[in-house]
Amino acid sequence: MKDAGTRRSSLLGWLGFTMALTGGCNCGQVRYRLALEVLPGTYACHCHQCQRWSGSAFSQSAFIPEDSIAISGPVVCFEREIGAAGAIQTQRVCGACHSRIYNTTTTRPGVAAIRAGTLDRSDEVECVAHIFTAYRQGWFAIPEGVASWPEGPSAEGFQALIRGERPKPS
Ligand SMILES: [Zn+2]
Ligand SMILES: [Zn+2]
Numbered sequence: 060m061k062d063a064g065t066r067r068s069s070l071l072g073w074l075g076f077t078m079a080l081t082g083g084c085n086c087g088q089v090r091y092r093l094a095l096e097v098l099p100g101t102y103a104c105h106c107h108q109c110q111r112w113s114g115s116a117f118s119q120s121a122f123i124p125e126d127s128i129a130i131s132g133p134v135v136c137f138e139r140e141i142g143a144a145g146a147i148q149t150q151r152v153c154g155a156c157h158s159r160i161y162n163t164t165t166t167r168p169g170v171a172a173i174r175a176g177t178l179d180r181s182d183e184v185e186c187v188a189h190i191f192t193a194y195r196q197g198w199f200a201i202p203e204g205v206a207s208w209p210e211g212p213s214a215e216g217f218q219a220l221i222r223g224e225r226p227k228p229s
Contacts, residue, residue, distance in 0.1 A: 074195060082160075082178040084153035089132035089160060091207035094175075099123050099223050101175040102182050103213075105199075112159065116196045119175040119186060122221050125163055128171060134160065143167075187225040188216060204228055 080093040099121035109118035133154035141148045146166045152159050161173040175184050189195070189207040200206045206216055206226035216226040 084156050084158035086156035088155050089153040091130040094127040100187035102188040103186050104190050105195035107194050120172040125169050125171040198228050
């Protein structure tokens with residue numbers, strides 16, 4: 060099933076237009092453009108780290124190829140160790156306003172997790188999966204028919220997200 064954004068982008072693509080996928084930070088100094096045809100499906104992570112990072116109920120991101128990102132401005136990187144296996148996650152934030160833009164992790168080389176809220180077209184994104192729902196805030200109900208996992212996604216779910224597809228609810 061194609062979502063509205065996909066249909067619109069396909070139609071515009073057929074008509075010879077390309078809908079630019081752009082985004083940036085709060086202060087406007089960091090801007091990026093994604094070399095993607097359609098808006099990627101996003102996932103919500105309800106883990107406590109994401110709650111603290113975002114100061115909110117969950118973080119919302121999309122897996123995209125790292126080399127699809129062309130970014131400019133005062134990007135600052137910082138690294139931190141995640142998990143027991145010594146994986147290194149590199150976060151990219153705006154050095155001026157500290158908005159988080161995207162991260163990469165040594166456990167999934169070449170794949171970036173971009174923050175859905177930084178997309179200029181964030182009003183069009185869909186949330187196709189929820190992960191680490193064991194830690195979700197009690198007021199939030201996972202929508203019916205949307206894939207979710209109490210901890211990290213299954214291998215198949217992760218692969219579907221990487222491919223930009225909607226994971227099947229299990
Ligand atoms: Zn900024
Ligand atoms: Zn998380």
